[in-house]
Amino acid sequence: MAGLREAGERSPVGEAAVAPALKRARALRALREAGEKAMNALFLLCGLVAVAFVLIISVYLIISGIPAIRQVGFANFFFGTDWDPANKSGNPAYGILPMILTSIYGTAGAIVIGVPIGFLMAVFLSKVARPGPAAVIREVVDLLAGIPSVVYGLVGMMVLVPGIRQLFGLPAGDSLLAAVIVLAVMILPSIISVSETALDAVPKEYEEASLALGATELETYFRVSAPAAKSGIAAAVVLGVGRAIGEAMAILMVAGNVANLPGLLKSVKFLTTAIAGEMSYAGGLHRQALFSIGLVLFLFIMLINALLRLFLKKSGKEGN
Amino acid sequence: MCDSHTEKSVIRSEKLNLYYGENHALKDVSLDIPAHRISALIGPSGCGKSTFLKTLNRMNDLVPGVRIEGQVLYKGQDIYGKDVDVTGLRKEIGMVFQKANPFPMSIYDNIAYGPRTHGIRSRARLDEIVERSLRDAAIWDEVKDRLNKSALGLSGGQQQRICIARALAVEPQVLLMDESTSALDPISTSKIEELAMELKNRYTVIMVTHNMQQALRISDYTAFFLLGELVEFGDTQTIFSRPAHKRTEAYITGRFG
Amino acid sequence: MEEKNLSISRGLSSRRRAYDLGMRALLYSSALLVCALLVLLMGYILFKGIPHLSWQFLSSEESVIKGIEGILPALINTLYVVIATLIIVLPLGVGSAIYLTEYAANKKLVSAIEFATETLSGMPSIIFALVGVMVFCQFMSLGTSLLAGAFSLVMMTLPTIIRTTQESLKTVPQSYREGSLALGGGKWHMVRTVVLPSSVDGIVTGCILAVGRIVGESAVLMFTAGMGMRLAKYGDTPVEFFESLFDSSGATLTVALYNYAKERADFNSAFAVAVVLLVIAFLINIAAKLTGKKLKKR
Numbered sequence: 001m002a003g004l005r006e007a008g009e010r011s012p013v014g015e016a017a018v019a020p021a022l023k024r025a026r027a028l029r030a031l032r033e034a035g036e037k038a039m040n041a042l043f044l045l046c047g048l049v050a051v052a053f054v055l056i057i058s059v060y061l062i063i064s065g066i067p068a069i070r071q072v073g074f075a076n077f078f079f080g081t082d083w084d085p086a087n088k089s090g091n092p093a094y095g096i097l098p099m100i101l102t103s104i105y106g107t108a109g110a111i112v113i114g115v116p117i118g119f120l121m122a123v124f125l126s127k128v129a130r131p132g133p134a135a136v137i138r139e140v141v142d143l144l145a146g147i148p149s150v151v152y153g154l155v156g157m158m159v160l161v162p163g164i165r166q167l168f169g170l171p172a173g174d175s176l177l178a179a180v181i182v183l184a185v186m187i188l189p190s191i192i193s194v195s196e197t198a199l200d201a202v203p204k205e206y207e208e209a210s211l212a213l214g215a216t217e218l219e220t221y222f223r224v225s226a227p228a229a230k231s232g233i234a235a236a237v238v239l240g241v242g243r244a245i246g247e248a249m250a251i252l253m254v255a256g257n258v259a260n261l262p263g264l265l266k267s268v269k270f271l272t273t274a275i276a277g278e279m280s281y282a283g284g285l286h287r288q289a290l291f292s293i294g295l296v297l298f299l300f301i302m303l304i305n306a307l308l309r310l311f312l313k314k315s316g317k318e319g320n
Numbered sequence: 321m322c323d324s325h326t327e328k329s330v331i332r333s334e335k336l337n338l339y340y341g342e343n344h345a346l347k348d349v350s351l352d353i354p355a356h357r358i359s360a361l362i363g364p365s366g367c368g369k370s371t372f373l374k375t376l377n378r379m380n381d382l383v384p385g386v387r388i389e390g391q392v393l394y395k396g397q398d399i400y401g402k403d404v405d406v407t408g409l410r411k412e413i414g415m416v417f418q419k420a421n422p423f424p425m426s427i428y429d430n431i432a433y434g435p436r437t438h439g440i441r442s443r444a445r446l447d448e449i450v451e452r453s454l455r456d457a458a459i460w461d462e463v464k465d466r467l468n469k470s471a472l473g474l475s476g477g478q479q480q481r482i483c484i485a486r487a488l489a490v491e492p493q494v495l496l497m498d499e500s501t502s503a504l505d506p507i508s509t510s511k512i513e514e515l516a517m518e519l520k521n522r523y524t525v526i527m528v529t530h531n532m533q534q535a536l537r538i539s540d541y542t543a544f545f546l547l548g549e550l551v552e553f554g555d556t557q558t559i560f561s562r563p564a565h566k567r568t569e570a571y572i573t574g575r576f577g
Numbered sequence: 578m579e580e581k582n583l584s585i586s587r588g589l590s591s592r593r594r595a596y597d598l599g600m601r602a603l604l605y606s607s608a609l610l611v612c613a614l615l616v617l618l619m620g621y622i623l624f625k626g627i628p629h630l631s632w633q634f635l636s637s638e639e640s641v642i643k644g645i646e647g648i649l650p651a652l653i654n655t656l657y658v659v660i661a662t663l664i665i666v667l668p669l670g671v672g673s674a675i676y677l678t679e680y681a682a683n684k685k686l687v688s689a690i691e692f693a694t695e696t697l698s699g700m701p702s703i704i705f706a707l708v709g710v711m712v713f714c715q716f717m718s719l720g721t722s723l724l725a726g727a728f729s730l731v732m733m734t735l736p737t738i739i740r741t742t743q744e745s746l747k748t749v750p751q752s753y754r755e756g757s758l759a760l761g762g763g764k765w766h767m768v769r770t771v772v773l774p775s776s777v778d779g780i781v782t783g784c785i786l787a788v789g790r791i792v793g794e795s796a797v798l799m800f801t802a803g804m805g806m807r808l809a810k811y812g813d814t815p816v817e818f819f820e821s822l823f824d825s826s827g828a829t830l831t832v833a834l835y836n837y838a839k840e841r842a843d844f845n846s847a848f849a850v851a852v853v854l855l856v857i858a859f860l861i862n863i864a865a866k867l868t869g870k871k872l873k874k875r
Binding site: 032035036039040042043044045046047048049050051053054056057060061064116117120121123124125128129137139140141142143144146147148149150151153154155157158159185188192216218219221222242245246247248249252253272275276279280290291294297298301302304305308309 | 603612765
């Protein structure tokens with residue numbers, strides 16, 4: 001095709017003879033360019049789907065989340081301690097403070113239990129374990145990550161809840177404590193794998209310098225390697241927070257679902273479990289209030305995502 | 321073999337053989353390193369000089385599949401013996417690496433890391449050690465106002481002197497320097513060379529270098545390694561002016577390298 | 578001169594030895610704890626579930642009259658949702674990855690897309706459930722149906738497909754691309770003949786991971802795809818397949834498990850479903866490892 005064009009340009013004398021072929025070539029090229037443009041546009045559209053989804057999620061949550069907050073009143077909604085949408089005497093209350101606090105306490109509890117274990121596990125995998133056992137343990141962690149949350153919920157229901165009831169002599173074992181334990185187990189895999197990646201990226205030179213000063217290997221791992229990987233480990237913690245605060249089904253099965261102010265052995269309702277537990281029957285303002293809870297959860301998650309991005313960026317820099 | 325016998329020795333290797341798996345990296349190296357002198361280890365890349373250096377503080381232990389035969393005596397005691405505590409050994413025999421590797425912490429914490437590791441908790445003691453070490457490493461004046469800033473913010477030459485200060489902070493007897501100036505500019509290099517000459521009054525310095533001018537400038541003794549063997553060890557002036565072996569002469573006159 | 582040198586043979590101070598021992602004990606016990614956790618968890622579920630797992634349970638519909646439990650509908654629903662979701666998400670995800678690695682010139686747009694992808698991957702499933710209900714069930718009037726469920730899951734699995742495809746696209750050497758372009762084939766030709774074929778491994782890995790997430794998902798499907806436990810009508814031809822997606826709704830395996838455990842207190846059936854889910858999770862894990870390894874080799 002290029003040859004044709006050159007021939008055409010070089011010998012204007014022969015233009016008449018070449019013209020039809022030239023025309024056809026031009027048409028072909030135009031067609032092809034149009035095709036290229038179409039494909040480009042098509043791929044661009046695909047690329048924009050993710051952006052569109054995020055926009056749809058944000059817009060829908062804001063539109064459907066705001067009315068109930070307005071109607072209930074900002075202060076009543078966020079600081080009200082009563083959640084009683086189905087009040088029989090016709091005085092429904094829509095205060096979500098118990099749920100906000102429960103979500104925060106529950107997440108904090110899961111972090112307090114899950115992070116130390118996950119971190120130690122990551123140090124073990126990254127620094128201490130020999131390659132064979134480490135590979136086996138990584139498989140174990142991956143398997144834990146692949147277990148569906150309802151399965152965790154089921155085991156929690158059948159083992160943790162009766163256990164807590166007996167241990168503390170309660171009428172029912174459904175409690176914040178049960179939820180915290182389930183969440184701690186569920187966030188372990190992500191904490192382990194993100195911390196391990198961060199620890200693996202610590203330059204060997206730091207560890208050599210520490211050993212050459214007469215530190216033992218364990219002193220080196222905890223006093224040099226771990227501080228050097230702190231942003232990555234922080235990212236692991238934040239990721240764990242995001243996972244814990246967003247989990248619904250597993251804790252719906254073990255938390256008891258009464259909107260109490262949080263207490264370790266009390267039956268509680270999380271932001272997520274309020275939605276998951278009441279969505280199927282709620283109507284009117286109650287349903288709208290659930291969307292408002294969704295909006296609150298969404299804002300929490302966006303905040304956590306921003307933090308996560310920050311730490312991951314920092315940790316990427318440290319890796320260099 | 322050399323006049324180092326008249327000096328007091330601090331480290332002596334006897335028929336030292338080292339294998340990385342199948343690779344015989346050090347062959348029958350016997351070497352007597354005099355105290356309070358600078359000894360330079362020279363030789364072409366892969367000749368074993370760095371490997372030898374790392375046997376002296378047992379950093380080679382970290383390499384998987386390494387096997388060591390023979391003895392390294394530090395003040396008469398075999399450092400590969402059963403009752404030796406590696407952490408104690410490495411406290412006595414400090415090391416400065418090829419690439420400056422300060423920890424990603426403040427300058428103060430970098431220097432205090434070693435003493436803290438070895439059990440010093442008192443803030444006043446630590447302050448004193450940090451200042452002394454930084455002064456000894458000739459960098460106190462440059463960093464005294466920014467001790468709490470990250471050590472990674474310093475220039476390459478400054479970072480290397482921080483690493484020297486960090487090594488000095490645990491009060492070693494011997495300082496191993498593994499091509500510690502090879503990544504630095506000439507000005508930083510000469511500062512570290514001056515520093516090394518200062519340090520030999522109180523420490524024994526053993527340095528691996530690629531730079532023969534450097535060995536000639538600052539070392540008292542020079543060991544020439546080739547293919548895992550110690551070819552020659554002796555007074556630096558003698559080695560460079562009247563080498564006993566043809567191979568040494570060939571190397572220092574630049575015929576291979 | 579030959580006296581023993583105390584400083585190198587004294588050993589660690591008791592304090593340091595205690596630290597060393599203590600930390601080592603902590604490391605090993607955390608590893609032991611996590612492994613024990615998995616073993617106990619698996620063992621407990623298998624122990625409780627296997628006795629109630631039978632061919633009849635897997636292959637029949639529940640019937641009060643006959644007095645039998647069966648999860649065939651849940652199995653079929655799960656399969657339907659998996660297939661429908663993949664059919665929708667694959668072109669979108671692969672196309673998006675191709676745009677990001679091959680076409681995109683506008684840096685701002687790329688970072689917007691990457692931001693959106695990250696945001697989606699960090700979004701909890703209950704949010705997808707809410708939005709799915711609003712957008713697909715109500716606004717697009719799909720009602721509570723497998724298709725609405727599949728659409729909602731597309732939002733959830735899109736980041737996975739994009740990421741794995743992108744990773745495998747990045748392994749295609751630049752010289753291949755240049756070689757193809759130099760032949761004058763045009764960009765689409767290059768993508769079709771050079772880029773896409775070499776990204777197959779990544780796409781397959783993405784699919785496997787997405788299947789894992791879909792099978793394990795419950796919150797989204799509970800609200801968008803329904804909780805019915807009865808056999809819906811499924812077609813024999815592809816057209817009927819899609820038609821039935823619109824008007825059939827029902828519980829997938831995870832939702833069925835939730836139903837058994839929470840609504841009916843039929844724990845035997847719940848554990849039997851849990852065993853099925855574990856087996857699927859295990860198989861997906863192995864499959865992902867195998868394809869992932871293949872991807873890494875390149």
